[in-house]
Amino acid sequence: MTHLDAAPAETAGVPATGRRRYWLPVLRWEGGAVALLAALALQTRLYTGQERTVTTIAMFVALAAAWNLIGGYAGYACFGQVGFFGLGGYTAAVLMTHGHLSFWLALPLAAALAGAFAALIGWPLLRLKGHYFAVATLGVSEGLREVVINAGTLTGGGAGITIPTAGAGAPTAWLGNDGFYVLMVLIAFATVALVAIIARSRTGYALRAINQDEDAAASMGINTTVAKTIAFAGSAALTGAVGAAYAFQQVTIFPERLFDVDVTVLMVVMVVLGGAGTVLGPVLGAVAVAFASEWLRQRFTDVHSFVLGALIIVAVVLLPQGVTAYARDAVRERRLSLLENVRRYRL
Amino acid sequence: MRTRMFLTVGVVAVLSAAACGSKGEAGGGAADNGTLVIGASLSLTGKLAREGILTREGYDVCQSVVNDKGGVPVAGSRRQLVIRYQDDTSQPDTAGQLVDQFNDKGVKLLLGPYGSATTEAAAAVVERNGQVMADSSGADDAIFAKGYRQTFAVLSPATEYAASMVQAIVDLADPKVRTVAFISADDGFSKTVTRGGIAKAEQLGLTVVGEEYVPNGTTDVSGALTKIKPRRPDVIIGSVHLAEGIAIVKQAKELGVAPSGGFAETVAPPTPDFTQALGATAEGVLGSTQWTPTTAGSDKWFGFAGDYANTFAAKFNGRQPEYHGAEATAACLALVLAVEKAGSTDPVKVRGALAGLDEQTFFGPLKFDSSGQNRTKAMQVVQIQGGKPVCVWPANASEAALRWPATKAAA
């Protein structure tokens, strides 16, 4: 069973029928710029609590887009993505606390370290496929957490580490809720844009080929190792950058949260529901799932986890290829039935 | 092509115009219309769900008792107490976010979440927003070493958890104890507890023969026990939570680790789960607790500790309160007393009233030092006797004599 039926990457905006979809190309760069401005404009209308929620949503958009690179385009389900998140976060925290580096220096360094670590780990692990890769990366992320807990003097261990944000000891003043909102929104857009650029490049083409049939891609002369490593390291670096920003925002970070498996699963849910291997998919998925999760938590305080689990199951069964692919197929082929999806994948 | 350009420019213009508006003002006056609204972000789901729910029960008891007595007296009128809950799913960053959301709605007085990590995250945000928080369960001294002025903890600090048991053993044990070993979970709170315990033990002349750490939340402490076994301590002290606490006693029996003085653990022994899970093996284990129904002190809302226990039992089908519920009610009580004393719900005045509070309550004395912790209140040491924890120390709250050597009590 190949990935032909799974969400292939967005087509290059060529209308299926003549004149009718001239608006599609607008959706890309101009649409992105407009969306960025809209997001920034939104800030003035939000209260602090809502602002933090939207900041979290922007963070998940960035995380989902980064995961999409290795998981959606390349088809390698990395279940240890949160390891890079935590690595980036702790690197930034340690650099700022012990090294007294400015945040603006710590952020790129954290991203670079996460990317380098991924490239290193990728050398043995990218040879594995499917579930094995997923489990191996999960093992790496859990192992990283344990290492962080045990490196007490450097990372504070289980007690967490606090970045100095006020007074003379602080290398960079805390950005404030407004500042972090802008930072996260910018990071989100930069991540989505970067992933879009990579997806349309030769590497992106190579990744999609690997996703469909790795052996055929290799026999076509594509250097699969290089392509996969670029995707893995790129995805890790972007995730590490988000982690660094998150660490600074939280000020005090603990290993249980920075290496929490649930974060990875949320990322995967967002990408899959939105549409893996598309640019817009992770964005839609992240916004939808984060909103749903927040709304559920406020409305059904006692049973929200339960309801979230049920929603995930229903969504995964009825929309396995994700919302964007479903929408595209529905428009193009006038096929709206959700049960079609079930028929396609059932035993 | 031109349509695209016009469209884009048009939308950008509209958005820029929208962006020039001023920031939405947070809704004011959460304390209008005759009610006093207090916010509480609690771990109602997630790994701290059990303790979060116990804390909520404590807050609920406070709310119902205060309202039954007419409400909180504020500058001549009386206001009904309303506590609004939100679930932080046991995650520190969510706790911080919820504090901000409360602030947006104008809720400036808060009750603390469960656990030191979430309290620490919430305290940071409370400090920034100028809200006031009464902390019911975050005992880690590290929270209060940061110079926060807006958070006040009603419970005894973490350093007392093990130190109180060490003191009790030295005071009451006969024959005298000479050596102790510590098994500690590796989270911040437990490590602070261990440090306090070791300091106290050395101060009182005991020899610490072992200090082993286990992963937080583990149910397998066999490695640590096997390492400690050949050193033969008189007492094994556990700075742990419920899971590790049960595991220590259970696996010690399996591995043949039987210190002559038995075990003393933090957090776990006073809870009913401990005796239920271990059955007869729990006999004689010492524990430290923030409160028991024999704690000295009373106040006008709840009476004595025994009265509080009866009120709680009446509300929850005869179930007796444990210290989680009591400390939660005490935090709520601290806010109520402060509001009454300040004569207003303005956070600055309430904060001032809390800082100057010096009251006796069913929970013991409530008086905060300059960092916001309640050091005047002593912890109590209990021992499992006949399947129930009974207080054995300090003398003014003890219900029974210490059975020593503890392991013989099980015979």
Next chain:
Amino acid sequence: MAGDEGGGVNQLAQATVYGLLQGCLFGLVAVGFSLVWGVLNVVNLAHGAFVLGGAYLAWELHDAFGLDPFVSMLPAAVVLFGLGYAIQRWLVNLVVNAPIFITLLLTFGLQLLAVNTLILLFTANYRSIPTGYTGISLVLAGDVRVPLGRLIAAALAIGLTAALVYLTRRTRTGLAILATGMDRGAARLMSIKAAHVYALTFGLAAALAGAAGAAVGAVGTFSPADAGRLTLFSFVAAVLGGLGNMWGALLGGLVLGLVESWGGQLLPGTLVNAVAFAALVIVLAIRPQGLAGRAFYASRLEA
């Protein structure tokens, strides 16, 4: 201090014995997980929740009727078999052909549902089933203790694995399961009902998980929060031992138990989990088919 000279060796011996016993229990938990992965190519993230289901059932039976937890293994297995069969037949079968993230997400959603149901039904309290004999230990040379409860659990684990191997190698149903696992299309051509066989396999795995849960309840402490940890250890044991081989899962569990025990003695206690994960990553990097697995399963193309 007296007694310290022989202490090191005795400690290691104790750690070995304890680790092996612990490992047998891990193995029992992992056998069902490995079976589902090998045959259905589905990684069941809700496996830990099934184990807890068995533990809670055993606890309730003990509470209501005083039934010994090792005896409760049977009713726990039966109930969970039914549950597993139903879930596979009418839910997981719907996504069997989908890419792997889909099945992973589905089982994750199931785990969320299951854990929260357990919390709603039984509260998040920690429980343990106190039986009179589980504290008794046999004493070997050098004061090395062999806890009776864990010994019984280990013996049952080995027995159940042997029974499973017999079932899959010697009975028609078992052969049908193996055949469907190797080539579903060909099996269907041989008039094997794949949907039913898949459901049977999942049910079997759930039954084993339930039985393991009853044993876990007897010898250890559990609460709904343990589901994730149990699933993770099943992963590690299954991968260490290799897929496609039931004894392999048991072997993987034993290796995991030993690694954890020795790690606990030779390294600071908090590094124990890191060692387990390091072992996992190393094994996957060097020999992905595990210690006893067949290369067929490692090379098989994922859908």
